[in-house]
Amino acid sequence: MDSAVERVIQELQAGIIEQLHLLEVAPADIKPDAPLFGAGLGLDSVDAIELIVLLETRYGIKLQDPRKAREILTTVRAMAEFVVARAPASRA
Amino acid sequence: MTRRVVVTGVGMISALGVGAPAAAAALAASRSGIGPITILETRHRGKCVVAEVPHTNEDLCSLAGVGGEDPGRTALLGIIAAREAVAAAGLADLSDVPTGLISATTAAGLDKTEALHRTTDARQIAYMLENHDCGHSTERIADALGLRGMLSTVSTACTSSANALILAARLVSAGVLERAVAGGCDGLCRFVLNGFTSLRIVDPLACRPFDEHRCGLTLGEAGAFLVLETEAGAARRGARALAAIGGWGVANDSFHQTASSPGGDGAFTAMGAALQSARLRPAEVGWVNAHGTATENNDLSEGRALLRLFGADLPPFSSTKAATGHAMGAAGAVEAVISVLALERRTIFPNLNFSTPMKETSLTPVTAPRTVPDLVHVLSNSFGFGGDCSALLFSQA
Amino acid sequence: MALFVAGAACISPQPSFGEGLAALRAVAGVETLHAVEPDYREFFPPAQLRRFSRISRMAVAAARRAVESTGLPGVDAVITGTGLGCFSESEKFLDAIRDRNEDLLNPSVFIQTTHHAASSQVAFALDCRGYHDNYCHRAFSFETALLDASLLIAEGAARRVLVGGMDELVPTYVGYLRSAGLLEPPAGLPGPVLGEGAGFFVLSAERGGNDLARFLGTGFTYTPGGGELELGLARFFASHLPGGGLPDLVLLGGMPVREGALERLDGGFLHPAARAGFTQLCGEFHTASAFGFWLAARILHEGRLPAVLQVRGTPPHPVRSVLVLTHHQDKEYAWALLDRV
Numbered sequence: 001m002d003s004a005v006e007r008v009i010q011e012l013q014a015g016i017i018e019q020l021h022l023l024e025v026a027p028a029d030i031k032p033d034a035p036l037f038g039a040g041l042g043l044d045s046v047d048a049i050e051l052i053v054l055l056e057t058r059y060g061i062k063l064q065d066p067r068k069a070r071e072i073l074t075t076v077r078a079m080a081e082f083v084v085a086r087a088p089a090s091r092a
Numbered sequence: 093m094t095r096r097v098v099v100t101g102v103g104m105i106s107a108l109g110v111g112a113p114a115a116a117a118a119l120a121a122s123r124s125g126i127g128p129i130t131i132l133e134t135r136h137r138g139k140c141v142v143a144e145v146p147h148t149n150e151d152l153c154s155l156a157g158v159g160g161e162d163p164g165r166t167a168l169l170g171i172i173a174a175r176e177a178v179a180a181a182g183l184a185d186l187s188d189v190p191t192g193l194i195s196a197t198t199a200a201g202l203d204k205t206e207a208l209h210r211t212t213d214a215r216q217i218a219y220m221l222e223n224h225d226c227g228h229s230t231e232r233i234a235d236a237l238g239l240r241g242m243l244s245t246v247s248t249a250c251t252s253s254a255n256a257l258i259l260a261a262r263l264v265s266a267g268v269l270e271r272a273v274a275g276g277c278d279g280l281c282r283f284v285l286n287g288f289t290s291l292r293i294v295d296p297l298a299c300r301p302f303d304e305h306r307c308g309l310t311l312g313e314a315g316a317f318l319v320l321e322t323e324a325g326a327a328r329r330g331a332r333a334l335a336a337i338g339g340w341g342v343a344n345d346s347f348h349q350t351a352s353s354p355g356g357d358g359a360f361t362a363m364g365a366a367l368q369s370a371r372l373r374p375a376e377v378g379w380v381n382a383h384g385t386a387t388e389n390n391d392l393s394e395g396r397a398l399l400r401l402f403g404a405d406l407p408p409f410s411s412t413k414a415a416t417g418h419a420m421g422a423a424g425a426v427e428a429v430i431s432v433l434a435l436e437r438r439t440i441f442p443n444l445n446f447s448t449p450m451k452e453t454s455l456t457p458v459t460a461p462r463t464v465p466d467l468v469h470v471l472s473n474s475f476g477f478g479g480d481c482s483a484l485l486f487s488q489a
Numbered sequence: 490m491a492l493f494v495a496g497a498a499c500i501s502p503q504p505s506f507g508e509g510l511a512a513l514r515a516v517a518g519v520e521t522l523h524a525v526e527p528d529y530r531e532f533f534p535p536a537q538l539r540r541f542s543r544i545s546r547m548a549v550a551a552a553r554r555a556v557e558s559t560g561l562p563g564v565d566a567v568i569t570g571t572g573l574g575c576f577s578e579s580e581k582f583l584d585a586i587r588d589r590n591e592d593l594l595n596p597s598v599f600i601q602t603t604h605h606a607a608s609s610q611v612a613f614a615l616d617c618r619g620y621h622d623n624y625c626h627r628a629f630s631f632e633t634a635l636l637d638a639s640l641l642i643a644e645g646a647a648r649r650v651l652v653g654g655m656d657e658l659v660p661t662y663v664g665y666l667r668s669a670g671l672l673e674p675p676a677g678l679p680g681p682v683l684g685e686g687a688g689f690f691v692l693s694a695e696r697g698g699n700d701l702a703r704f705l706g707t708g709f710t711y712t713p714g715g716g717e718l719e720l721g722l723a724r725f726f727a728s729h730l731p732g733g734g735l736p737d738l739v740l741l742g743g744m745p746v747r748e749g750a751l752e753r754l755d756g757g758f759l760h761p762a763a764r765a766g767f768t769q770l771c772g773e774f775h776t777a778s779a780f781g782f783w784l785a786a787r788i789l790h791e792g793r794l795p796a797v798l799q800v801r802g803t804p805p806h807p808v809r810s811v812l813v814l815t816h817h818q819d820k821e822y823a824w825a826l827l828d829r830v
Contacts, residue, residue: 020597021539042536045351049292049596057593066292094644135591198603200625202579209583218669225573226604226625231711231820240712244633247574247604247625255622262640283582286591287599344567344612344621349540350600361618477600478609480621 008080011058016076019054020047032077037070048073055079059087096323097261098333098489101181102429103173103275106314106416107143110155111176115416116433119441120461124415126298126310132280136289140296142280143312143417145169156236161219164201165279167229169315169422171236174273178237181319182331185238189270189325192242194260195230195317196252196276198421203281229277242269247421250383250476251342252276254424254484257318258340264320271325275317275425284420285311291350299386299418301411302395302457304448306386312417316425318432323489333489335432338469339372341365345479351389356397358481359383359473363401366471366483375405377485378467379440381427382457383475384411385418390475395453407471408464410443410457424474424482431470431486438467490643493700493830495561495693498554499783500524500547501686501771507554510787510795513770520672521658522684522772526550540597542578544571544657545607547687552611552653555689560699564691565647566620567612568637569655570630572775574604576659607655611689620647628709628743628817630654631688631776635707635825638692648694654779655687658772684772688779690786702789702827705729705810709823718750718822719758729826730810735762736826737808738788738800740781742768742815749819755801763804767813770797778823781813785827 013027020043034040037048048066051073055061061083063069073079104111107125108118118125129137131144147155152168156175162168174193178186201223208220222228230245242263246256253276260274278284288294288311295308326333343365345358352358367374383394391411398406412430419426434441443457472484499505502522504512516522524547532550533541541549548569556564578601585594600606605623612621620641624633631654638650663683666672674680692704706729710721727733739762743751755764771780788794792807810828 019595022536023538024535044348046291046349046597046600049290052292053593053595064292200604205579206583206586209580209587212668214668214670217665218671221665221669221671225627227572227627227629227821230626234711240714240717241710243626243711244624244629244709245626246622248608248621248623249603249605259622259637259640262644266640266643268636268640282586282591283579283602286586286594287582287596287602290594290596290599292596342620342622344609344618346613346616346618349606349609349613358618477603478605478621479613480605480609 004084005080008083009076012076012079015054015058019050030076033075036073036075059083061086094265097264097320097337098323098326099318099335099432100321100326100331100333101177101319102334102432103176103180104314104316104426104429105145105169105172106419106426107145107312108416112429112433116437119412119415119430120439122442122444122461124298124444126417132282134282134285136285140294141298141310143310144280145313163232164223164229165203166197166200166277167232169279169313170195170229170233170277173275173277173315174233174237174317177317177319178273190241191239191271192263192269193230193234193239194244194256194272194274195233196246196256196421197226197229197278198247198249198252199278199281199284200224200226201228202283203279206281206283237273248476248480249478250420250423251474251480251482252421252424253316254474254482255342257425257428257484258342258482260320261337261340264322270322272320273317274320276422277315278313278420278422280311280313293387295386298445299414300445301384301386301414301443302391302450302455303446304450306388306391309385309387310417312419314416314419314422314426316422316429318428335435335486336489337484338487339366339370339485341369341483343481345481347479350477352393352475354393356393358479359394359397359475360400362481362483363397363471363473366485370485372469374402377407377469377471378464379434379470380407380409381431381470381472382409382411383473384413384443386413392450392452394473394475395450395455399453408440408458410441412441414444427472428484431472434470435467435486435488438465439463491703491705492639492642492692492694493696494690494702494704494786495697495700496555496559496691497701497783497786498551498558499686499688499780500526500551501780502684503770505783510791510793513795513797515797519682520680521663522682523658524685541610542575542601544575544655545610548607548611548653548655549614551687551689552651553614555691556615556651558699559691559697564615564617564649564651566641566650567615567617568622568634568650569608569611569653570624570634570776571604572627572630572656574625575602575606576662577657578602580659580661627775628815628821628823631779632707632709632823632825642694650692651689652692653687653689654776656685656774656776658683658685682769682772684774684777686771686780688783690782700830701786703830705826705828707825709821712820713822735759736810736812737763738804739764739812739814740767740785742766742777742781743817751816761802763800763802765798765800775817778813778815778825781815782825785811785813789827789829
């Protein structure tokens with residue numbers, strides 16, 4: 001389970017940079033436990049939707065409500081754990 | 093020089109039908125133009141509702157008296173509404189005094205661009221290029237009205253046509269023009285529908301402005317125009333003034349590209365400026381035609397701004413977007429026409445689809461048409477992406 | 490009511506940003522001219538760059554520099570013009586709609602496609618909460634912004650207004666123009682050169698220490714009939730130009746190459762004013778007149794003409810007044826008049 005989460009953390013670090021066009025940010029700069037919204041990376045409501053698009057495109061996970069997304073996707077680690085818990089068994 | 097500006101004619105085509113009288117009748121009967129997507133070709137058919145003008149482009153070409161090539165849905169809606177406004181003002185010829193045209197649009201010719209993007213056919217490309225930009229529909233309207241001279245187009249998303257009216261009123265007031273035809277037009281297209289669905293702010297069902305359980309807007313389309321003249325100019329040619337533009341206010345919220353500040357700062361400033369320019373106390377406003385898109389963010393922000401500005405003197409307010417949908421760049425002019433109709437008929441039009449007040453503000457809009465014999469001043473709000481906030485104050489002439 | 494050009498900054502295919510007339514150079518034999526862009530990291534925190542399309546970056550950088558150049562902070566209003574807005578972002582969204590069949594689209598792309606996105610980002614970057622507007626009408630775009638700004642100041646609603654014109658050159662759009670035959674010159678004439686840029690100016694009701702020029706007025710007209718353009722300009726000069734007559738210099742621009750009424754004016758009505766084309770320096774685009782405005786302000790401020798300008802007629806030295814006169818497809822005519830402080 002842990003190694004699956006670690007793997008997804010790495011995928012998400014790269015994925016977030018690509019999806020959100022975070023120029024001049026390296027994957028290692030996105031600390032797994034740093035807040036994504038508000039402080040930390042400072043993402044906003046439009047970014048929250050981009051993360052939803054990323055989750056659906058990459059992992060087939062549908063999240064409809066951007067507000068719920070912000071509550072669940074607090075850090076990269078939280079996102080990864082969510083993905084591992086929700087993704088089809090073949091991926092985990 | 094500042095001269096009093098009056099409205100002598102209005103024209104509108106929207107989901108409520110062809111013509112301002114049709115719209116007034118629908119609003120007074122609490123009817124809505126929202127329904128399934130039947131004309132626009134899109135994957136979203138059956139997944140959300142819209143406020144369509146119930147006519148194909150072919151129909152619209154006939155209504156607009158346009159032969160030859162289809163000038164695009166936005167231009168057609170604009171031509172129809174502008175023609176109606178000019179005719180309603182009793183004007184057969186606009187060349188008697190310096191007359192300008194200030195229009196507005198956001199989608200412009202995207203309906204053609206999205207259909208023809210990446211085509212390699214030279215003729216289609218030329219057609220797409222002519223249609224694409226915001227100036228095209230304005231020039232087609234000018235050609236239909238036989239207007240030359242000063243014309244221009246505002247594009248500031250949802251505040252576009254409110255801003256067009258404001259500029260036009262100021263040009264007439266200052267003596268740059270003696271008369272202006274002003275308003276806006278926007279036709280439904282996949283681009284804009286997909287844009288708003290990508291932001292997850294489109295209600296799959298009919299929108300519920302100011303309701304606690306609102307979950308997004310209903311996209312609409314429309315053309316709406318008003319003829320503005322000086323009070324003296326209108327009187328000189330024996331034209332009836334339907335209403336006066338008493339004041340206006342424009343401000344920028346400067347909070348976020350797509351969200352309004354929690355306290356509705358820009359809205360508060362714009363509305364306050366409109367009242368101040370009209371030299372009115374908040375208590376003198378008889379009705380607020382709210383922007384009320386039914387997005388979670390707008391209605392809360394606007395609600396708070398209304399409370400900040402009016403406090404205990406909050407007038408009756410409603411959003412008519414549950415009847416007309418959100419016509420984007422044309423919305424400001426649609427609601428300006430509705431404000432004028434309200435003053436003419438001394439009737440406040442309802443905010444449909446409302447049942448529960450937002451818990452943060454406990455505000456309740458007007459939910460049924462209401463006759464108000466002493467309706468004198470109406471405030472019409474338009475707020476949009478990019479933080480723009482515009483407010484227009486209409487008064488009995 | 491004359492206003493002062495208190496500050497100016499122009500990103501263009503010329504090295505105009507932060508430089509004067511001496512840096513201007515002639516360009517020949519190309520179809521497109523791309524802007525000489527600054528290092529945007531000077532103007533944006535890297536984390537924010539992603540929210541700024543290229544046209545927004547040009548606009549915000551020019552706007553910031555224009556305000557800085559006045560020596561005073563802040564403006565009361567932001568008013569802009571753009572012919573095509575954010576076409577490159579629109580193109581991305583159009584392609585995505587088609588490629589992904591209207592599903593899983595990126596909202597961060599959509600929000601940059603509205604025609605006023607760049608304009609709003611200027612207001613946001615300057616934290617200007619006052620009046621804000623954006624005009625999108627071909628050759629009238631920048632001039633409508635100038636007119637609105639003049640009106641706002643005359644109404645007493647603002648003292649300092651930031652006015653800008655911006656357009657970007659997009660390869661797809663150039664391709665469309667080419668396919669439609671719109672880049673074909675008439676026999677014997679050079680083809681049009683397309684350009685891009687962002688020109689921003691602070692117009693002030695009061696004289697200041699860094700003023701470049703005075704802005705005397707603007708006008709624009711759609712499909713003027715025979716002689717109407719001359720009549721309109723004559724009236725305009727009579728009411729706006731101190732001393733009447735003709736301006737000392739007329740800077741001419743417009744597309745396509747066949748100039749129609751401008752050619753007529755160049756050969757007749759505008760004599761004996763000195764005339765020079767300016768769009769061979771910046772390329773043709775709907776808001777090229779913003780570059781023309783910058784050029785006029787610099788000429789008046791520096792008291793000299795750049796060597797690259799091919800002037801017809803004999804201008805006085807120094808030039809005391811400049812008219813920027815442009816057109817689009819011989820249907821829209823727009824002008825702005827400046828003179829020395």
